[in-house]
Amino acid sequence: MAQSFEEISAADFFYRNRDIAGFTNPARAIFSSLRELVENALDASDLSNIPPDIYVRLSQEDGAETEEVAVYKMRVEDNGSGIPPRHIPSAFGQVLYGSKYKLKQTRGTFGLGGKMAVLYGQITTHKPVFIASSTGTPRIHGYKLMIDIQRNRPLIMERKDYLNRERWHGTIVEFCLEGDYYRAKSKILEYLKQTALVTPYANIIFTDPKGMFYRFTRGTAEMPPPPKETLPHPYGVDVENIQRLIRVTPCRNILEFMKTHFHRVGENIARRFLEFSGIREKRNPKKMKPQEVVKLVQMMKRFNGFLPPDASCLSPLGEELLKTGILKELKPAFAAVRQRRPATYSGHPFVVETAIAYGGNIPKRNDIQVYRFANRIPLLYDEASDVSVSVIRSINWRRYKVSPETPIIILTHVCSTKVPYKTVGKEFIADRPEVKKEILNGIREVARQLQRFLTKREYAESQRKRLGIYDIYGPIISRSVGGIVGLPQDEIQNLIDITLKRQ
Amino acid sequence: MSEQSELARNQTASIIRTKIGEPILRQLQKGQVPELEILSRSMENVDFDENAKLLKLGSKKTTRRMSKLSEIRPFMQTVLIANSIIEAKREGQVVTLRDVYYANVSPMTGSSQKTLKSQEESNVIIQDLEVMTGLLREQMGIIADAKGSLVGPLTIKSRGDVIPCSKQGDGAWSIPSMVDDVEFLDTSAKFVLVIEKGTAFQRLNYGRWWKKHNAIMVEGGGQPDRGTRRMVKRLNEELGLPVFVCCDADPYGWHIYSVYRFGSMSLAYTFEMLACPKARFIGISASDIYKYRIPKEGLLKAEKADLKRAEDMLKYPWFKDEFWQKELKLFLRRQQKSEIEALSRHSYKFLAETYLPDKLREHGVL
Numbered sequence: 001m002a003q004s005f006e007e008i009s010a011a012d013f014f015y016r017n018r019d020i021a022g023f024t025n026p027a028r029a030i031f032s033s034l035r036e037l038v039e040n041a042l043d044a045s046d047l048s049n050i051p052p053d054i055y056v057r058l059s060q061e062d063g064a065e066t067e068e069v070a071v072y073k074m075r076v077e078d079n080g081s082g083i084p085p086r087h088i089p090s091a092f093g094q095v096l097y098g099s100k101y102k103l104k105q106t107r108g109t110f111g112l113g114g115k116m117a118v119l120y121g122q123i124t125t126h127k128p129v130f131i132a133s134s135t136g137t138p139r140i141h142g143y144k145l146m147i148d149i150q151r152n153r154p155l156i157m158e159r160k161d162y163l164n165r166e167r168w169h170g171t172i173v174e175f176c177l178e179g180d181y182y183r184a185k186s187k188i189l190e191y192l193k194q195t196a197l198v199t200p201y202a203n204i205i206f207t208d209p210k211g212m213f214y215r216f217t218r219g220t221a222e223m224p225p226p227p228k229e230t231l232p233h234p235y236g237v238d239v240e241n242i243q244r245l246i247r248v249t250p251c252r253n254i255l256e257f258m259k260t261h262f263h264r265v266g267e268n269i270a271r272r273f274l275e276f277s278g279i280r281e282k283r284n285p286k287k288m289k290p291q292e293v294v295k296l297v298q299m300m301k302r303f304n305g306f307l308p309p310d311a312s313c314l315s316p317l318g319e320e321l322l323k324t325g326i327l328k329e330l331k332p333a334f335a336a337v338r339q340r341r342p343a344t345y346s347g348h349p350f351v352v353e354t355a356i357a358y359g360g361n362i363p364k365r366n367d368i369q370v371y372r373f374a375n376r377i378p379l380l381y382d383e384a385s386d387v388s389v390s391v392i393r394s395i396n397w398r399r400y401k402v403s404p405e406t407p408i409i410i411l412t413h414v415c416s417t418k419v420p421y422k423t424v425g426k427e428f429i430a431d432r433p434e435v436k437k438e439i440l441n442g443i444r445e446v447a448r449q450l451q452r453f454l455t456k457r458e459y460a461e462s463q464r465k466r467l468g469i470y471d472i473y474g475p476i477i478s479r480s481v482g483g484i485v486g487l488p489q490d491e492i493q494n495l496i497d498i499t500l501k502r503q
Numbered sequence: 504m505s506e507q508s509e510l511a512r513n514q515t516a517s518i519i520r521t522k523i524g525e526p527i528l529r530q531l532q533k534g535q536v537p538e539l540e541i542l543s544r545s546m547e548n549v550d551f552d553e554n555a556k557l558l559k560l561g562s563k564k565t566t567r568r569m570s571k572l573s574e575i576r577p578f579m580q581t582v583l584i585a586n587s588i589i590e591a592k593r594e595g596q597v598v599t600l601r602d603v604y605y606a607n608v609s610p611m612t613g614s615s616q617k618t619l620k621s622q623e624e625s626n627v628i629i630q631d632l633e634v635m636t637g638l639l640r641e642q643m644g645i646i647a648d649a650k651g652s653l654v655g656p657l658t659i660k661s662r663g664d665v666i667p668c669s670k671q672g673d674g675a676w677s678i679p680s681m682v683d684d685v686e687f688l689d690t691s692a693k694f695v696l697v698i699e700k701g702t703a704f705q706r707l708n709y710g711r712w713w714k715k716h717n718a719i720m721v722e723g724g725g726q727p728d729r730g731t732r733r734m735v736k737r738l739n740e741e742l743g744l745p746v747f748v749c750c751d752a753d754p755y756g757w758h759i760y761s762v763y764r765f766g767s768m769s770l771a772y773t774f775e776m777l778a779c780p781k782a783r784f785i786g787i788s789a790s791d792i793y794k795y796r797i798p799k800e801g802l803l804k805a806e807k808a809d810l811k812r813a814e815d816m817l818k819y820p821w822f823k824d825e826f827w828q829k830e831l832k833l834f835l836r837r838q839q840k841s842e843i844e845a846l847s848r849h850s851y852k853f854l855a856e857t858y859l860p861d862k863l864r865e866h867g868v869l
Binding site for chain 2: 468479481484492495499502
């Protein structure tokens with residue numbers, strides 16, 4: 001992407017096309033900024049393996065409280081790994097610079113979101129962003145930055161180091177932006193609630209411009225194992241990927257190149273593949289002509305001897321944590337969770353997690369509510385186009401004793417090194433057959449558990465009702481039958497009681 | 504007097520005990536949650552025997568299980584009312600359907616419902632009890648409005664009083680609800696004339712028509728009550744008198760004939776006790792309107808309800824014969840109806856001296 005637009009800078013490109021990154025209007029912009037910074041914060045603590053404490057504050061800058069578009073100051077603090085000082089200016093002041101361009105599961109993938117927020121803040125308020133970060137060293141490094149949009153370079157306005165006696169680590173980002181909090185409020189709260197659900201080991205605190213204080217407390221200190229970095233799978237690469245690898249590879253022959261740079265490709269598989277492709281093992285990749293590279297990629301797609309990717313690079317939440325999150329945020333009467341086994345689509349490994357929550361504090365709507373997550377991010381927009389929703393619509397819910405009035409929430413979580421988003425806005429997942437199948441099976445599994453629960457409860461209910469009914473009708477029946485056969489009521493009632501006890 | 508029904512009447516309590524109470528007790532003693540079986544009164548369970556012209560309940564049964572949430576309420580109502588009937592008998596009381604409702608409607612502890620929602624519910628339970636016990640509710644001591652009367656050369660005994668039905672002046676003897684208590688002592692009558700309308704009955708009574716033709720005249724006040732029907736049946740079966748039914752020339756009148764003759768599908772189980780299968784129809788039929796040349800001015804235009812009823816009657820199993828199909832179709836085609844009194848267009852004496860003698864002669868009783 002960066003290469004294709006070298007004529008204008010990356011920052012310039014996104015400045016001109018900010019709609020695609022979710023900055024369509026002031027309400028959406030404030031929502032997207034908050035979301036991107038919170039996700040960066042969560043990613044940072046996943047790296048350090050410390051349960052995150054996230055603090056978010058929104059305050060109105062220009063004083064007067066209006067319901068209209070206004071300038072807000074946004075501050076997000078985390079206790080994550082922190083950013084080494086020499087990376088700070090670029091991490092926030094240079095678009096498409098970052099630590100997320102490797103193949104492992106992270107919340108964002110463009111390395112764009114945080115900077116996009118800063119960029120948006122700059123173009124709407126022309127104020128610098130303030131960053132303070134420490135990796136736990138004796139110093140905290142503070143920067144005031146702006147972005148040189150045309151050159152895609154950070155401009156350091158001010159730099160100051162602070163003493164870090166407590167060896168604090170983490171990052172603080174504070175900047176101003178134009179936004180419409182009141183239109184975005186419900187989405188922001190929904191986003192934080194769902195984030196707290198899918199990140200049950202995080203404390204999240206949010207104070208809004210009116211001084212309202214929202215607190216999402218962690219339900220556990222246990223974190224899922226962090227994802228490992230992985231090499232690309234041959235099925236999942238394109239010509240551009242290969243060319244970049246060729247540029248940096250130390251390998252002098254294609255056999256070594258295959259073994260070194262691809263996921264689950266060893267000596268044997270590499271040999272068989274090269275034989276299949278008709279490429280000499282000794283061919284120096286640096287000397288390959290463009291059409292040779294194209295052929296290599298085509299052969300990679302055609303060869304069926306590659307092993308499927310493994311899922312060690314993925315970090316699904318896990319059944320236990322997902323359940324913890326559901327119980328703490330939704331307080332249902334019943335919850336079932338299920339993690340499917342890893343699967344792949346086009347060379348990308350993925351894992352689907354599903355859950356169903358029923359009753360308790362879940363309100364009755366005349367429809368099934370769906371919470372969608374991808375790589376532990378809640379997806380809140382474009383629900384109708386999402387694969388999970390189309391799967392849910394295709395299921396005959398009556399088979400599971402679910403009617404439109406049944407208060408249930410269905411959760412789907414797709415984890416992948418490359419979530420198949422349909423659009424750049426990353427709000428809904430495309431209809432990939434492999435993904436669809438996993439979601440369908442996952443939902444069926446939890447729906448069956450719900451059905452068993454409902455059946456059991458229905459039975460208990462009817463038992464209770466029956467016993468209550470006997471209390472009402474029993475005395476009248478025993479008196480009447482006693483009168484007919486000429487026996488005392490007590491004697492008949494005794495017989496009835498004994499008989500019922502045996503049932 | 505029918506000995507069988509005398510027995511049944513006096514043994515109401517013991518029949519309810521053996522047919523309802525004891526089965527329940529036995530099931531309880533065996534450790535089963537009790538249930539009652541009742542012959543189904545639904546239309547699908549009613550058979551019409553074309554040859555014998557008899558209506559009968561089939562063998563389909565419905566159950567009322569105490570173990571079923573949906574059946575325990577009617578189960579309770581059945582035993583509640585059965586017991587209440589026994590209590591009334593023990594106290595020597597004759598009661599009405601309405602009495603039974605009021606005696607048994609009560610709140611239930613632990614429920615917002617009452618034992619009975621309305622009299623409709625207790626009426627239905629009483630019908631079930633009739634099917635279960637094979638007793639008419641009248642035999643169980645439950646009566647309803649009686650409105651029929653009778654006049655003619657017949658002496659009866661009721662509650663010890665000997666009553667000559669020929670000595671009623673310008674009035675007539677009122678037929679009671681519980682006809683089984685009436686004992687026939689003596690009669691010289693040759694046949695029974697059932698006439699639909701009170702007015703026509705009175706006119707014939709003033710003219711002492713019954714004396715001239717040696718007949719017993721019965722009137723049921725339109726749609727006959729069960730007492731009147733049971734009386735007609737007993738006159739026919741116990742005294743061997745032929746029964747003739749005369750009514751208005753419209754679907755309503757013909758329906759009244761069919762009630763005497765067959766009863767109704769919904770009360771098919773009463774056929775044996777109430778229907779008089781030998782009753783014969785002597786008009787006025789649709790074709791009689793034209794045969795007796797009732798003048799145009801005496802005819803009424805059929806109304807929508809008449810046409811609808813005639814359409815329905817075409818489908819009654821007992822109107823499936825050639826005669827009735829022809830008559831009903833004629834009526835539907837001409838869409839004209841007539842009252843008995845319209846015969847007076849010819850002359851005031853026409854009904855008594857021409858029409859009835861004519862018809863009875865056709866049937867060979869005059």
